[in-house]
Amino acid sequence: MRMSKLFIQTLREFPSDAEVISHKLLVRAGYIRKLANGVYNYLPLMWRVIKKIENIVREEMDSAGAQELLMPFVQPSELWQESGRWDVYGKELMRLKDRHNREMCLGPTHEEVITSIAREGIRSYKQLPVNLYQIQSKFRDEIRPRFGLLRGREFIMKDAYSFDVDEQGLDKSYSVMADAYKKIFERCGLETKMVQSDSGAIGGSVSHEFMVLVNEDSENNAGENDVFYCPNCDYSANSNHAVSLLNQTETDGKFTSQEIVDTPNTHSIEELSEYLNIPSSVICKCLIYVIDGKYVAALIRGDRNVEETKLMNAFSGNDIRIASSGEIEEIMQASGFNAQIGFIGPKGLKNVEIIADETVKDLKNFVIGVNQTDKHLVGANWGIDIDLPSKITDIRLVEENDKCVNCNSALKVTKGIEVGNIFKLGTKYSKAMNATFTDKDGQEKPFIMGCYGIGITRTAAAAVERHHDEWGIKWPLSIAPFTVIVVPVSDQDELQMTSAENIYKKLLDNNVEVLIDDRPERAGVKLKDADLIGIPYRITVGKTITDNLVEFKDRQTGKTDIISPDEAVNRILMLKN
Numbered sequence: 001m002r003m004s005k006l007f008i009q010t011l012r013e014f015p016s017d018a019e020v021i022s023h024k025l026l027v028r029a030g031y032i033r034k035l036a037n038g039v040y041n042y043l044p045l046m047w048r049v050i051k052k053i054e055n056i057v058r059e060e061m062d063s064a065g066a067q068e069l070l071m072p073f074v075q076p077s078e079l080w081q082e083s084g085r086w087d088v089y090g091k092e093l094m095r096l097k098d099r100h101n102r103e104m105c106l107g108p109t110h111e112e113v114i115t116s117i118a119r120e121g122i123r124s125y126k127q128l129p130v131n132l133y134q135i136q137s138k139f140r141d142e143i144r145p146r147f148g149l150l151r152g153r154e155f156i157m158k159d160a161y162s163f164d165v166d167e168q169g170l171d172k173s174y175s176v177m178a179d180a181y182k183k184i185f186e187r188c189g190l191e192t193k194m195v196q197s198d199s200g201a202i203g204g205s206v207s208h209e210f211m212v213l214v215n216e217d218s219e220n221n222a223g224e225n226d227v228f229y230c231p232n233c234d235y236s237a238n239s240n241h242a243v244s245l246l247n248q249t250e251t252d253g254k255f256t257s258q259e260i261v262d263t264p265n266t267h268s269i270e271e272l273s274e275y276l277n278i279p280s281s282v283i284c285k286c287l288i289y290v291i292d293g294k295y296v297a298a299l300i301r302g303d304r305n306v307e308e309t310k311l312m313n314a315f316s317g318n319d320i321r322i323a324s325s326g327e328i329e330e331i332m333q334a335s336g337f338n339a340q341i342g343f344i345g346p347k348g349l350k351n352v353e354i355i356a357d358e359t360v361k362d363l364k365n366f367v368i369g370v371n372q373t374d375k376h377l378v379g380a381n382w383g384i385d386i387d388l389p390s391k392i393t394d395i396r397l398v399e400e401n402d403k404c405v406n407c408n409s410a411l412k413v414t415k416g417i418e419v420g421n422i423f424k425l426g427t428k429y430s431k432a433m434n435a436t437f438t439d440k441d442g443q444e445k446p447f448i449m450g451c452y453g454i455g456i457t458r459t460a461a462a463a464v465e466r467h468h469d470e471w472g473i474k475w476p477l478s479i480a481p482f483t484v485i486v487v488p489v490s491d492q493d494e495l496q497m498t499s500a501e502n503i504y505k506k507l508l509d510n511n512v513e514v515l516i517d518d519r520p521e522r523a524g525v526k527l528k529d530a531d532l533i534g535i536p537y538r539i540t541v542g543k544t545i546t547d548n549l550v551e552f553k554d555r556q557t558g559k560t561d562i563i564s565p566d567e568a569v570n571r572i573l574m575l576k577n
């Protein structure tokens with residue numbers, strides 16, 4: 001490909017709306033262009049990268065025994081009604097009506113459609129197991145589309161679905177996919193960590209995410225997930241699922257008697273603990289949330305924080321947020337109180353469900369709000385003035401240096417980009433949608449399902465997050481849009497131009513994906529562009545060509561060698577074998 005013909009426009013500056021480096025670089029280097037919020041054009045260079053990732057995914061999925069198909073992007077609402085998700089999926093689901101007023105949606109995922117395919121196409125256990133996958137654009141009306149391809153509204157996903165006769169079958173399908181995923185990301189030049197993750201409110205299900213770890217102190221925060229891991233054993237989990245041993249800390253308030261005391265202007269735990277001169281760990285915090293429109297009061301020890309996904313799952317919820325001050329006022333009024341935020345307590349709240357984190361169980365002589373502004377109850381004990389809620393579970397956010405539940409070592413935390421996930425669905429969809437097969441014993445049974453996603457476009461962006469420097473992208477060879485770029489330093493120099501053309505031709509003849517920068521540009525511009533777009537190897541043909549020498553540069557390592565044109569060509573040909 002000739003740079004003079006390539007459809008590309010590199011920009012001098014980073015786009016102003018980009019926060020993370022992959023977004024900045026992909027726009028500036030001419031890979032993507034925004035069409036609407038969270039919706040991007042994949043320009044020719046980007047499309048080459050995407051096709052490479054897709055092919056790696058295809059090869060590994062096929063060799064793991066999965067079969068590719070393609071389902072429609074637009075789906076009828078009926079299937080979503082059958083699964084029960086039409087009403088609970090929320091605003092991410094882009095709903096529309098056709099000319100006959102029938103409700104449809106843009107596919108954010110395809111569990112419903114694939115389950116309907118299996119329901120019609122698989123009659124007998126003899127046809128199982130089967131794993132079907134597709135690579136396709138998805139649409140999710142994300143609340144916060146951001147970070148370019150990392151969180152778009154339209155994005156490309158590989159989604160696979162397995163059908164098995166029983167749990168053991170699912171275990172096998174699941175581990176085959178886990179192995180395939182490791183290979184896929186490795187081949188894409190990405191080191192990933194497979195971590196335990198939240199699998200929603202479905203009891204007993206298992207899921208894992210594949211995380212590309214990114215440095216927390218890097219210039220951006222592209223890693224949207226906190227990953228806790230144990231440096232000593234193999235425990236690792238997304239913060240929405242992570243657990244830890246409870247730290248040993250002071251939980252006895254040592255207040256000799258129970259009384260309501262003045263605590264003026266103590267709206268926060270810090271202010272309260274300072275005012276009373278006590279550790280925050282002897283305060284019982286009471287936070288009001290709204291889960292699927294219902295009020296919930298969550299109690300947790302003052303020194304710890306609530307993990308909202310855990311809390312939501314405790315109520316099998318789909319949506320959670322902290323209550324607004326207006327809503328807290330409303331609760332106060334309904335309960336006959338008049339307290340401000342900071343003084344709320346569980347006792348006497350009307351129309352509010354109460355849940356306690358495990359941390360509050362062992363509190364003694366503690367401090368808690370009693371719905372009176374500027375006052376707290378000190379020396380409180382469960383069962384005496386305030387009852388311990390009957391719903392007690394782990395809703396605590398793990399923190400760095402908490403102890404590992406497996407080996408008691410101090411946990412560490414890092415940031416991760418989720419590039420893929422695998423999920424044991426069990427019978428969630430097959431039961432709801434009545435998708436069954438006839439088993440060996442003649443009985444009708446629901447399929448045991450798994451689902452497996454990879455964000456193709458997110459993987460490309462994650463590769464840029466991991467592989468770049470101040471000059472631009474450093475694509476891993478396997479997913480680079482081109483393998484090598486040939487750059488004649490001066491387009492006025494005939495020897496340089498003919499030598500560069502020769503090298504180009506030799507590489508082309510050997511089916512190498514090669515670019516030649518034949519534009520009438522200054523050398524500096526050409527070399528900068530080559531670094532910016534991130535082609536793994538560069539062959540620069542300059543003055544030394546009179547001695548039959550060119551410069552061979554490795555973009556990953558920055559290493560340059562001065563070698564003959566033939567050797568440069570050979571080095572590239574060696575890569576292919």
Ligand code: ATP
Pocket residue numbers: 109140142149150151152153154155156157418419420421453454455456457458459
């Ligand atoms: P996230 O927690 O990041 O929103 P998810 O749990 O919604 O992801 P899945 O529904 O399981 O993700 O989708 C499978 C894969 O698709 C994810 O692992 C991710 O790589 C990719 N993906 C999901 N949402 C987006 C998005 N908005 N933009 C780009 N890729 C996405």
Ligand code: MG
Pocket residue numbers: none
């Ligand atoms: Mg999501």
